[in-house]
Amino acid sequence: MVAAAANPVWLTFPCQGLGGRTPGLQFHRGNKQMVQTRCTRKARPATISAKFELKPPPYPLNALEPHMSRDTLEYHWGKHHRTYVENLNNQIAGTELDGMSLEDVILVSYNRGDILPPFNNAAQAWNHGFFWESMKPGGGGKPSGDLLELIERDFGSFEIFLSEFKSAASTQFGSGWAWLCYKANRLDVENAVNPLPSDDDKKLVVVKSPNAVNPLVWDYSPLLTIDVWEHAYYLDFQNRRPDYISVFMDKLVSWEAVSYRLEIAKARATEREVEEERRKREEEEEQESDGEGVQMYLDSDADESETE
């Protein structure tokens, strides 16, 4: 098949080994297109046994004071984030996940909600990097341009968005995250085909997630996040989570980062639409020329794990 041939990583792709005896295999088949698309673009060759690195925030650790203390960043980045990265590296060293992109490790180990051990560390490693880059010294205020337009279109006004985001962040029971995401509406996921796809299908949404879970596992494009684990605010705000959330929105959010991510998310959605169109056309052509084409494809992909 075209996708597999163009993607040598897929041939040695370790997911089957992991998924063979678990629902992971279904994950792969069901979301084949999605995973392959990601792998083609992001996965590194399996021969390089890369360790994930702890990237520092894009500003000095005291640069967010007085809104977020140096002390908080020293622990939050220097200890918590570091531990997630180190534990992840230890956990996957020499396993089939070794060498995948962080996003792929997250998707594979999420395993449709029946999570495999590396998921928490992988997702937390990713979430924290994304969180640091969601902030900047002298942040806050109001976004502009496309982003503001979309916010107004999808929430009614910037103020309504603010209150929805704050409410999601303050009502997440226990530890977790609140997110602003770009959701490319893909109605064709479960056999349903959107008859008239248009730009209006692609919406901004506010969601919250428990513990390590992030919106990548729902195939949304995250644009902004706030960490509402207690460790994120306890040294500066103790139990006052709502104050932390307000200060984050008023003084710390980097709307430039969010705007930049929105452009990427839009481009990605378009790219995937094109790719999906092309795949559909090819499948149709193949079905015309060879009725068994699709069947063969699935068989050859799954044979290793189905020989038990």
Added chain:
Amino acid sequence: MALRSLITTRTLTRGAKSVGFGLRGLQTFTLPDLEYDYGALEPAISGEIMQLHHQKHHQTYITNYNKALEQLDQAITKGDASTTVKLQGAIKFNGGGHVNHSIFWKNLTPANEGGGDPPHGSLGWAIDTHFGSFEALIQKMNAEGAAVQGSGWVWLGLEKEFKKLVVETTANQDPLVTKGASLVPLLGIDVWEHAYYLQYKNVRPDYLKNIWKVVNWKYAGEVYAKECP
């Protein structure tokens, strides 16, 4: 349409009243006092942590639990089924927070008042029987408590039907009973970050190691003896 919804409302209201709900006599909850000073558990747990934990965290669970109960009462009175169902999350979380913390305070006592003294009597024997030794139980609870993802609790519970001791963990503020209807909590350890962060930062295992110095085994033993006379 209007008539139908009126009938539905009436039916539901009557149904609810017949099982004893209604506006009268809604019980609200208040913050229980601690039997020791905030600083009395030092150095295992700092006075600052204890004060915030009791006055702010526990109080907030109680405030929100009372609020949710009041809304529930109104929803039931109105026969508003969807609100009744919607409130379950807040009731479980805040009610659970109240239940769990109430037990937690009783599970602790200053070291000079018996905190950390190993359990004697029937609970001591039962621990040896079920876990091999007292030290083995502590090790097991430390390991399971450290492994809780995010916020939650680690428990020593009694399965009262079979008189069996169990170690369980629960997420967020889920009380032990969510893991089994016949489970009675003997000892619960709060592993939310608010329980240790100001003192132990990211090192939860150190908090778990030290908390045993202020555990009130006398209380756990009394609960056990009452259930297994």
